[in-house]
Amino acid sequence: MxxxxxxxxxxxxxxxxxxxxxxxxxxxxxxxxxxxxxxxxxxxxxxxxxxxxxxxxxxxxxxxxxxxxxxxxxxxxxxxxxxxxxxxxxxxxxxxxxxxxxxxxxxxxxxxxxxxxxxxxxxxxxxxxxxxxxxxxxxxxxEDRSIIGGLTAIQQFVRVGTFTYIGGMSGLSKDVPPYVVMAGVRKQMRIGGINQIGMRRAGFAPENIKKLQAAYKIIFRTPDLLLQEALERALEAGENYPEVRHLVDFFRNSKQGVLRQVDGSDD
CATH class of the missing domain: 2.160.10.10 (Hexapeptide repeat proteins)
Structure with a gap:
């Protein structure tokens, strides 16, 4: 010693x-x-x-x-x-x-x-x-393998999902779902898409990323669907993929509400 x-x-x-x-x-x-x-x-x-x-x-x-x-x-x-x-x-x-x-x-x-x-x-x-x-x-x-940018503040009881990338100077008041890229403060919090780069670097199979992207589009980019219906459809489309199941379960287990607002960029 x-x-x-x-x-x-x-x-x-x-x-x-x-x-x-x-x-x-x-x-x-x-x-x-x-x-x-x-x-x-x-x-x-x-x-x-x-x-x-x-x-x-x-x-x-x-x-x-x-x-x-x-x-x-x-x-x-x-x-x-x-x-x-x-x-x-x-x-x-x-x-x-x-x-x-x-x-x-x-x-x-x-x-x-x-x-x-x-x-x-x-x-x-x-x-x-x-x-x-x-x-x-x-x-x-x-959750595991998340990256949180500098000067970010996270409110009490908020959850941040696995493999999420959060831009610097963000302020989080809702749960941030897994596998996404996001930034912003409170009402300006926005999700930019799936964290494809981080998942590829971690060795996720292309098929799993593809299924997760499909589930993401159902949940986040189908505004005419109520959340519960969107989650059910996303699970039907990728039930055999653990990433899709985790994304759906993350929403279903939330007590704070999960961030669902997206920016206008393409995925």
Whole structure:
């Protein structure tokens, strides 16, 4: 274990022997850090927080802080972070609340750039990229492999679907469906089409992308259909394709309402 002599580590913290801790970092009780992780300078880590293996946490990051919720009364909620995440400088990641999930969770292989804020009871999947100063309010769900542009703010309880690409400086007040490209703020939120580039790079079969495009056109570009009828037709057209089923289920499981406005561009 390589701990800088100016770092302060509580004896009740559980730190793997291969972890390195930078100068002036403070690690409190209830923090667990897995093998081969690196904690930068001037960080503040509070517990209960579990950090997996091979994570890289940049300087001045705040990890496992109490939730910013006036109802919070010091309950032992937690933050759970998986493996191989990169958390850059000045990021702030908060624990859950007893009124919510009781935890916040970050999966594996994510990149959280500088000044990213993850509030209480948020769940972030795997392979997510959040650019500088992305801000999540409480209870936000980000599914796997989403990319969120810088300075984007996401309202509480909003869900962002898998393989979605969100343009910078967006403001999200509704669920954003999976596999799409979108940008905009509130009433100006618009979907530009299917995230074909991201899906091709990820190795999706051309036939699956084609079926998803067909479902997209039924749901988003058939204005004479009510949403329920559009979802049923989309599922009939691609029931054997997991991407189509996930898109339809995402709509059906929404509590916030799903963004359906599109721009005028072609797909």
């Amino acid at each position: 390589k701990i800088h002599p100016t770092a302060v580590v509580d004896p009740k913290a559980e730190i793997h022997e291969t972890v390195s801790i930078g100068p002036y970092t403070v690690i409190g009780p209830g923090v667990k850090i897995g093998a081969d992780s690196e904690i930068g300078a001037h960080c503040a880590l509070s517990g209960p927080t579990v950090i997996g293996e091979e994570n890289r946490i940049g300087p001045f990051a705040t990890v496992g802080a109490p939730p910013q919720d006036i109802k919070y009364r010091g309950e032992p909620t937690e933050l759970v972070i998986g493996n191989r995440n990169i958390i850059r400088e000045y990021a702030s990641l908060h624990r859950g609340t007893v009124a919510g999930l009781g935890y916040s969770r970050i999966g594996d292989d994510n990149l959280l750039m500088a000044y990213v804020h993850v509030a209480h009871d948020c769940v972030i999947g795997n392979g997510v990229i959040m650019a500088n100063a992305v801000t999540l309010a409480g209870h936000v769900l980000i």
